[in-house]
Amino acid sequence: MQDKISDGRSIRRWRRRLADEREEARVYRSLAARRSGEEREILLGLAEAEERHARYWEDLLGDEIGRQRRGQFRMRVLVALARRFGSVFVLALAQRAESRSPYHYDQDVPASMAADERIHEEVVRALAARGRARVSGSFRAAVFGANDGLVSNLALVLGVIGGNLSSEVVLLTGFAGLLAGALSMGAGEYISVRSQRELLAAATPDPQARAVVPHLDVDANELALVYRARGMAEAEAQRRADALLRQLRSTLPHAHQESDATPEVGRGAEVSAEASDDHEVVGSGAKAAVSSFAFFASGALIPVLPFAVGLTGVVAIVASVVLVGLALMLTGATVGVLSGAAPLPRALRQLAIGLGAAAVTYLLGVLFGATIG
Structure with a gap:
């Protein structure tokens, strides 16, 4: 008799887990529908992972799967919010929902699935952080x-x-x-x-300074000082300056024509992107x-x-x-x-x-x- 009661409790718990996984997948698909590019792909990846977890509970239940149930009320609210808004507020709620996952103490959950849920929390945390920055x-x-x-x-x-x-x-x-x-x-x-914003602009490296790199004296130059002034350790700054100048030696006859190919010019877009991000955060x-x-x-x-x-x-x-x-x-x-x-x-x-x-x-x-x- 006790075994039957235990089995009944397990089945009810598994059905709840299945319903919650389906709701979580709906949340991420609803959020993805309101986004594009990389964020959309990440959210769809999370939805697919939740659907994979749902299949685990379906297989575990087998013939006892019963009628399709709805997930917890808070998850249903989250689905509705995701469909209508898709904002950072919804991502923050999804992050909190992931942090409350019961899988780490559920004996019926494989360790790999519990680990998945922990990683999902970190993925949503990172997506929410992007939204908070904006x-x-x-x-x-x-x-x-x-x-x-x-x-x-x-x-x-x-x-x-x-x-x-x-x-x-x-x-x-x-x-x-x-x-x-x-x-x-x-x-x-x-x-x-x-x-x-003006302070950030004053601290942003001048992209025009990179144009003079091909004209530096390869035997004596202050390029390492630039790296050190930006916070790099002395040895690392010297190593980086030497590496850049070695590349310049190999292309010196064409330096005037090919200066755009130097690593520092390549870093120009990177610096500009960092400066743009800083300005976006400030608003x-x-x-x-x-x-x-x-x-x-x-x-x-x-x-x-x-x-x-x-x-x-x-x-x-x-x-x-x-x-x-x-x-x-x-x-x-x-x-x-x-x-x-x-x-x-x-x-x-x-x-x-x-x-x-x-x-x-x-x-x-x-x-x-x-x-x-």
Whole structure:
């Protein structure tokens, strides 16, 4: 009897595993449908691997496969998101799903399949990292802008309330804080990103310098110093410079015509690509400024809304704090998901920091209000 119960439990578990593998394959195929080039091929490769795992469970179940089942709810949600969005947010969720694979402690799973799942996590992590790099500039400005708007304007509103000022003054102060803060954030973000891009441009090697390499004195030159200045060890820098000059000696009569064939010129595209990647990670100054302005304003509007719709007194204060708390938890959870971490701890951390700062300002408002009164 016990064996039959155990067999029944195993069959139910295998069916769940089969359903989840099928859902994971759908996630990757849906993501691949919204991409092209190398990323599409990688995602299709992951889908094929999940389908191979599904066949393992099909073979294990045999005649007990039963009707086709749906995977876990979170996996079905992930499929729906992948079909509609295909964004880095979905990849981050897929990375987290891969990290929770139960295969490493399931005795019915071959070691090779458990290893596959661990590697899948790393593949998805790398794909998600590409996406994070593409949106990091605007996303950073958006998150910082929204959080600053939420916390600073809530603190401002509560500070004014603590000073026993009227609801009209609170409302005016809140909107003034919204506009002033949004303009300041937008301008500051634009200057910050532009300055960072200019610093990167100043540090990027000049491609024109490579054109003079064929004309260097083969007996005495400073090419090794260039490599050392870029961070290469002295021995490696000298070895690389010597190797390049040996190649130049063999082609010296044609150096003027064939300078494009030197390894340094070949590295030109590589350096340009690296510089382009760096600039992409930093983002555009205008986009960062607009994102920062818009998200700060959106965040700063939330603490003012209860007063704008006519609420007053304790009801308005409670409504403002609750709305801001929910918004803080949402931004914290979003950052947690995109970073591949658990969203709840990040949400609670964001809530504690934001409301803590607002509480300090409120107490200061009460203190100064009592002193002035």
